[in-house]
Amino acid sequence: MCTxxxxxxxxxxxxxLLLSVRDEYAGRRWSPPDHHWPAHPAAVGGLDLAAGxxxxxxxxxxxxxxxxxxCLLNxxxxxxxxxxRLSRGELPxxxxxxxxxDRVDLERYDPFHLVLAGPAGARVLSWGGRTPAEYDLPSGLNVVLNDGPEGLAADRTASELxxxxxxxxxxxxxxxxESAARPAPVPGPATTEQAWGAxxxxxxxxxxxLDDPAALIQRREFGDGRIWGSSSISLLAFGPDGVRYDFGRAPVAEPGAPGDGWRRIG
Incomplete structure (x- = not known):
């Protein structure tokens, strides 16, 4: 349930501003953000070790x-x-x-929503296996779920839970x-706490x-012996001076386990 x-x-x-929470099975291995892809030298991101x-x-x-x-959501x-089938992880x-x-054969990918963001705005590309859709996100605070922007994609989950x-x-x-002061992070030496404020x-x-129904940082056990939860958080700010990127590891493996703090990526 990435958000x-x-x-x-x-x-x-x-x-x-873009806040991305990655939810995944705890056993799926990954590496923190870096320049992991020689074929994409400009790209910085976390590496999914299962699919690359x-x-x-x-x-x-x-x-x-x-x-x-x-930013990719299933x-x-x-x-x-x-x-x-090809891995959706190559789409970002x-x-x-x-x-x-535009040049991708979407029929080779399982359903997804892809948020494309920059200083001029953001849009979402959605694919449910039939017809692609594209949405320009409006001004204000938007939420994109596995059910699409505001949970209104044409193809949505059948699970009530x-x-x-x-x-x-x-x-x-x-x-x-919406009730907190909107931060204005800019590239520079400020700490994550200073940059993102309230x-x-x-x-x-x-x-x-972690098991609260509304939890942003979550840990769930759905009865199959595997642990599902939040593995990382990404904070990005897009302005005229460039991108600020802060990254945090979330405590998915054990209840109450500390993360490794916030790390400034760019």
């Missing part, structure tokens, strides 16, 4: 140039044929390189972010238990 919050304020000093791709890739941009990011719908890298997915958990998370944290305690879980 992305996108705040768009065109007249603000930092017009676009990523859930979020950032192009910080050259000096004086605007940066961009592509979707629901018709799965790709097993014999032709392709989208950063090409500015979109999953739907209720996504709705609880979106409702709680939309209200909390949003950081909210991003860090807002004091909710």
């Amino acid at each position: 992305a919050f996108v705040s768009i304020e065109p007249t603000a000093s930092v017009p676009v 791709g990523t859930w979020l890739a950032v192009d910080p941009g050259a000096a004086g140039a605007a940066g961009a990011a592509a 979707g629901f719908g018709t799965m790709a044929p097993a014999r032709a 890298l392709i989208a950063l390189r090409d500015g979109g997915l 999953v739907r209720s958990l996504m709705a609880a998370r979106a409702a709680h944290f939309r209200a909390r972010f 949003w950081l305690p909210i991003v860090s879980g807002d004091g909710l238990a």
Whole structure:
């Protein structure tokens, strides 16, 4: 149940903010953000060691140039044929390189939602296995779920439990972010705490238990012996001076286990 919050304020000093929480099975191995892909030298992101791709890739941009990011969420719908299936983890890298997915054969990928963000705004590319859709996100605070922008994709989960958990998370944290002062992080030496201000305690879980229905930082056991939960958090700010990227490891493996703190990526 990955979630992305996108705040768009065109007249603000930092017009676009992106918060991405990655939820995954605890046993799926990964590496923290870095330049992991020789074929995509500009891209920075976490590496999924199972398939070689990523859930979020950032192009910080050259000096004086605007940066961009592509954030992947799994979707629901018709799965790709097993014999032709490709990993969705390569899609953020392709989208950063090409500015979109126009040249991609989507039928080879399982359903997804891809958030493309930069200082001029953000849009979502959605694929449910039938017809692709593209949405420009409006000004204000947007939430993108596995059920699509605001949970309104054409193809959505049939699970009432999953739907209720996504709705609880979106409702709680939309209200909390909207009630707090919107930060204006810029590239520079400021710490994560200084840069993200009133949003950081909210991003860090807002004091909710890991098994709370609304938890942003979560840990779930659905009865199959495997642990599902939040593995990492990415905070990105897009402004005229470039991209600020802060990354935090979440305590997915054990209840109450500490993360390794926040790390400034760019």
